[in-house]
Amino acid sequence: MATFFGEVLPVISRAVEEDDDNDSESECFESRVTALWTRAAKHSMSESGEGKLSCEILIIAVGPAATGFVQTYVIHKNYEIIAGLFSGLHEDDINTLSQKTPTDKSCFLYRKKDCPKILVCQCNITVTPEQAFSFTEQIFPSINLEDAYVSILCSAHTSEYKADIPISDMEVPFLRSLRSTKYLGTPLAPYVDQPNIVTGLPAQCLSYCQVNKVIAVLYACYTDSIQVDSATMRCFLPLIQSTPIKDIVEKNPKADEMLRTIVDLHTKHNTLYL
């Protein structure tokens, strides 16, 4: 290239720089997740001999719809928090650590008080796909999953779903499932059909179970509402009759009321359609 002064320089255009394979690039965000266990949990771990919590059923709920469902129908009674998972809160995040405000970005592992082999992970915070690996590495190795049933619940928007018929002709919300090879039963919902995929934290959890030969099933609820609504949360209701959840649910007489509160929490600050 000739410059203003007439010299000829071997300049390479910026467009041909190989920006897509830069080894020296650094991780531009925090991709690690930290888990903090309560004293009680650590105590049970050390008691078990191999340093792991014994577990028969593990439910992992990701996102507001799944956590709302689990909060209302599964852990409404007799559960205690045994661990918190932290994946980077911002300075100005308002957090009450109780998962009861819409801004609450926490992720807790619960345990049933009268049956400590039942664990429930409520993940309300957005765990980025980059953090998902670290997330599973933080909790799964501390739980003995050898004979456990793992159930992963999550939700996605119908716009992400590809089907032969127009989505507008489908009845929403709808459930789809995937299972690990070790899960021999038939899930209660049709399988996620090709070419649809599940990504992010739920995918990482199921991948962990698949490669480590753990019995696991994933249910994804496809909804067309942007904010969480009771129809989306109720979409998971058939799962109350499914393995492994059917063995642990207790009737919640205040379910409808609780669902309404959860919907309110997520919609109150939205004044668009008032």
Next chain:
Amino acid sequence: MFISAESKEKDFEGYTLIFPAVSVGNVGQLAVDMIISTLWMERIGYIYHDSILPLVGNDPFAHPESISCKIVTNCEVYENTENKTIIIQQRSPFVQGKRASFKQWLRKWMVEMKISQLVILTSSHAHERIDCQLQGSQFRFVTGPKFEKHEIEDMKSRLEWQELEKRLSENGETEEISSPYIPGGGIAKSLFKDCSEEVKVCILLLFCSEGDNASDALQLAKHANSWLNIIDMEPKLVMGVDGKSVKMPGLSWKVPYSWKLMFGSQVDRTLFH
């Protein structure tokens, strides 16, 4: 790390490893999909590594009528014992900043498994071509230092392949063979650079643009097959039950079931009335 789907130990001595780099139009990955699907290759294990974004789905190579579930993960290993070929299929992109750790792991694993040859399938931005690349075959190859002269000659004369043109580097010199110019080719170039001392490595690439890259993928798969001969397309004479020889058709390329709905769902036609 590599986790075998079965419990027995694996040994890949003398095997060829085909690895697609996530690149423009995902041509390498699609080509590999085509090969796995055509050969009905068996999934023998998973690569569980923190450098690849998570993904699960139902079997991409399933029969259209199938109603069962066989989940796939973000990175898996397929094997064909007949041709001593293994394929690593990577289905999602890398986590930013973690490519180096994956390459390091892959290099170590290949040496450990005694893999004799690495074939990297990739693609390069069509808009970055130089004048002499605009016309004619859009396929190019690059070979590592472990390739013999006669092997390269064979590729050029028998297969009529063209070597990737060398470019001037920043200081005006011709680039070294260890550092080919493949913009948009993902980790192909750096993996090639890292592994060329230890394994026999080559890159097969196609110039292309983002879009419907199914035909590019088929072209790349055909090129790879013309050299590696892993898929037998020739019809064969087989002795029939009655003692007469019967002509059996060879394999033909099989598009994976998961390639359907490439452009999304059907939309309500009345929208356009």
